[in-house]
Every structure is written in structure tokens, then in C-alpha cells.
Amino acid sequence: MKAAVVHDFTAPLAVEDRPLPKPAAHQVRVRIEASGLCHTDIHAAHGDWPVKPSPPFVPGHEGVGIVEAAGDQVRHVRVGERVAIPWLADACGRCDHCVSGWETLCLQQHNSGYSVDGAYAEYALAHGDYVVPVPDGIDPLDAAPLSCAGVTTYKALKVSDARPGTRVLVSGIGGLGHLALQYARIFGAETIAVDVTDDKLALARELGADHVLDARTQDVAAEVQALGGAHASIALAVSNASFQAAYGALRRGGTLVLVALPAEGRLELPVFETVLNGTKVIGSIVGTREDLAEVFRLHALGRTRVIRETRRLEDVNACFDEVLSGKVSARLVFDLR
Numbered sequence: 001m002k003a004a005v006v007h008d009f010t011a012p013l014a015v016e017d018r019p020l021p022k023p024a025a026h027q028v029r030v031r032i033e034a035s036g037l038c039h040t041d042i043h044a045a046h047g048d049w050p051v052k053p054s055p056p057f058v059p060g061h062e063g064v065g066i067v068e069a070a071g072d073q074v075r076h077v078r079v080g081e082r083v084a085i086p087w088l089a090d091a092c093g094r095c096d097h098c099v100s101g102w103e104t105l106c107l108q109q110h111n112s113g114y115s116v117d118g119a120y121a122e123y124a125l126a127h128g129d130y131v132v133p134v135p136d137g138i139d140p141l142d143a144a145p146l147s148c149a150g151v152t153t154y155k156a157l158k159v160s161d162a163r164p165g166t167r168v169l170v171s172g173i174g175g176l177g178h179l180a181l182q183y184a185r186i187f188g189a190e191t192i193a194v195d196v197t198d199d200k201l202a203l204a205r206e207l208g209a210d211h212v213l214d215a216r217t218q219d220v221a222a223e224v225q226a227l228g229g230a231h232a233s234i235a236l237a238v239s240n241a242s243f244q245a246a247y248g249a250l251r252r253g254g255t256l257v258l259v260a261l262p263a264e265g266r267l268e269l270p271v272f273e274t275v276l277n278g279t280k281v282i283g284s285i286v287g288t289r290e291d292l293a294e295v296f297r298l299h300a301l302g303r304t305r306v307i308r309e310t311r312r313l314e315d316v317n318a319c320f321d322e323v324l325s326g327k328v329s330a331r332l333v334f335d336l337r
């Protein structure tokens with residue numbers, strides 16, 4: 001089977017032939033139809049973060065495809081079913097995080113396309129209990145970005161406490177941000193979209209943002225304070241400067257939700273203002289299987305629109321450059337059908 005493989009953090013990926021993987025008793029083998037390119041895959045391939053993957057590895061955690069083979073302990077999915085392979089490849093299922101609805105915090109988790117091989121391939125292995133069924137009627141090319149960009153931003157909105165009448169700033173209208181903006185609207189908030197490219201600002205307007213700010217030319221914090229300040233800022237841009245602006249845009253009692261993970265990510269907080277303003281700063285990592293099921297249900301109901309362009313897996317290195325240069329309309333998806 002064909003797979004894109006990271007051999008070295010400083011070298012391009014190699015698209016090569018690998019043996020067809022055989023599922024263990026608890027695993028399924030998924031014939032991948034669609035595999036989204038998340039900015040995290042670029043961080044993984046470059047070894048950007050303090051905890052690094054071990055090359056050689058296959059990136060990809062927005063994998064969608066058909067279960068083709070299943071080990072004899074697999075109970076919850078059947079051969080022939082369409083499933084998503086998200087970032088949370090598996091967790092222990094027994095720790096306090098796992099049993100209290102926070103499996104994404106499990107210390108024993110594995111991550112697709114990072115600590116275990118992911119979905120930049122024609123076939124991928126996955127844990128039968130951790131794949132998430134994709135409802136009929138959802139295009140696999142839409143399901144792929146929903147499996148990380150969708151579930152991550154849906155969860156970020158949940159933890160932000162956004163609700164009707166609140167004002168939510170979405171910083172970075174890329175793969176994650178174009179969905180975050182739609183969820184903020186679903187949660188009933190007044191929305192402010194921020195980006196640094198004309199195309200993304202136009203996309204934000206098209207998706208119904210109430211206010212659109214260009215961080216290249218406008219003082220985001222001052223503009224948002226003039227509106228009354230944001231109840232929540234969702235930080236999705238791969239830029240430390242954007243974190244400061246998202247923090248500075250908050251009203252008293254507001255919540256900064258950190259999601260983006262730039263290399264050397266840092267945010268300096270003034271303690272006095274943070275205390276006096278009652279500001280909350282929280283990190284948010286992907287979402288649970290249940291969050292993803294909800295994301296799929298919302299999409300099946302027609303509440304979200306996935307903006308994506310398809311590419312060939314062979315072009316993976318050019319695709320990384322496209323994302324880094326900010327030229328992508330929102331998400332790139334490898335079409336492996």
C-alpha cells in the first residue's frame with residue numbers, strides 16, 4: 001500500500017510502498033477514502049513540539065474510510081462500515097479522566113499520526129473502540145476535516161461557555177477557524193473573525209461573521225474592546241502575537257481558549273490584570289468520541305459547511321508548503337478513492 005512517511009524532521013516526506021498492515025484482535029483495518037491535512041501534521045513532520053514522534057512514522061489524524069477487516073475482539077464496528085480515525089487513537093478507558101468524560105486527557109493515550117501510524121496512507125490500523133462511525137449521507141471528504149478541525153473547535157466552543165448573547169472572537173480562519181466560526185454561530189454568539197489574508201477574511205464574511213478584522217492593519221484588541229470586549233477568544237492562529245491580541249480582546253470575566261500549538265508557543269500574562277479582570281485561560285485538546293459524534297450529527301443536519309480542496313497523496317510536500325504560505329481556502333484533503 002501507498003503511504004506518506006516522515007523519516008527525518010528536516011527532510012520532505014517520502015511517498016512509498018509499505019506492506020498491508022494486519023489488524024490485531026482489538027483493531028480494524030480501514031481502507032482510507034479521505035485524509036485531511038491538519039496543521040498539526042506539519043508540526044509533527046517538523047518535530048516542532050517538546051514531545052516528539054519517532055520517525056519513521058505515517059502522519060494523519062483526519063482519516064475516513066471503510067472497515068475492511070476486524071480482529072476477533074472488535075465489537076462496536078462492522079466490516080463495511082464507514083468510520084473516522086481521529087487524533088485520539090486510544091486511551092486506557094479506566095483512569096479518572098477516561099471514566100469522567102475526559103478521555104482526551106488520559107495519560108496513557110496514543111495519538112494517530114504521532115505515536116502510532118496515521119491516515120496518510122491507503123490503509124490504516126485503528127482501535128475498534130476508538131474509531132467513530134460516520135453517519136450515512138456525510139461525504140467522506142467532509143467527514144475528514146470534521147474529525148479534527150471540527151471536533152476540536154466544537155469542543156473549544158463548549159469549554160468557552162459561549163451562549164446566545166455572548167461575543168466570541170475566532171483568531172485564525174483556517175482549517176480549524178472556518179468551522180469554529182460556524183460553531184460560534186450555532187452556539188448563538190455574536191462573532192468576530194480575525195485573520196491575515198484577504199481570502200480568509202472574505203471567507204469569514206461569506207460564513208456570516210458579524211465583524212471581520214485584519215490583524216495586519218488593525219489593532220484587534222482595541223477594535224474588540226470598542227465593541228464591548230469578547231466573552232471568549234478562541235486562539236487558532238499559529239502565531240504567538242495572535243495570542244496576545246486574543247487575550248487583549250477579552251472583557252472582564254472572559255475566557256481565552258488556547259488551541260493552536262506553534263513551535264515555541266509562549267504567552268506572557270500580566271498577573272495584575274488577569275486577577276482583577278477575573279480572566280480565565282484554558283487549554284483545549286481535540287474532543288471526545290461523543291463530541292465527534294455530535295459534530296457529525298450537526299453536519300448531517302446541514303448546520304455546517306466544510307470548505308476544502310482535494311489533493312493527491314503524492315503531492316503531500318507541496319501541500320505542506322501551500323498550507324504554510326496561507327494560500328489554502330481552508331482545508332486540504334487527500335482523496336484516496
Ligand code: NAD
Pocket residue numbers: 037038039040041043148149152171172173174175176177194195196197200215236237238239241242258259260261262284285286287323326330
Ligand atoms: P491553518 O494553517 O489551516 O490555519 C491557521 C490560520 O491562522 C490561517 O488562516 C492563517 O492565515 C491564520 N493566521 C496566521 N497568523 C495569524 C495572526 N497573526 N492572526 C490571525 N490569524 C492568523 O491551521 P489549522 O489546521 O487550523 O491549525 C491551527 C493550529 O491549531 C495549529 O497549530 C494546529 O497544530 C493546532 N491544532 C490544535 C488542536 C488541539 O486539539 N488543540 C487540534 C488541531 C490543530
Ligand code: ZN
Pocket residue numbers: 038039040041061087148149
Ligand atoms: Zn488536527
Ligand code: ZN
Pocket residue numbers: 091092093094095096097098103106107108
Ligand atoms: Zn485513561
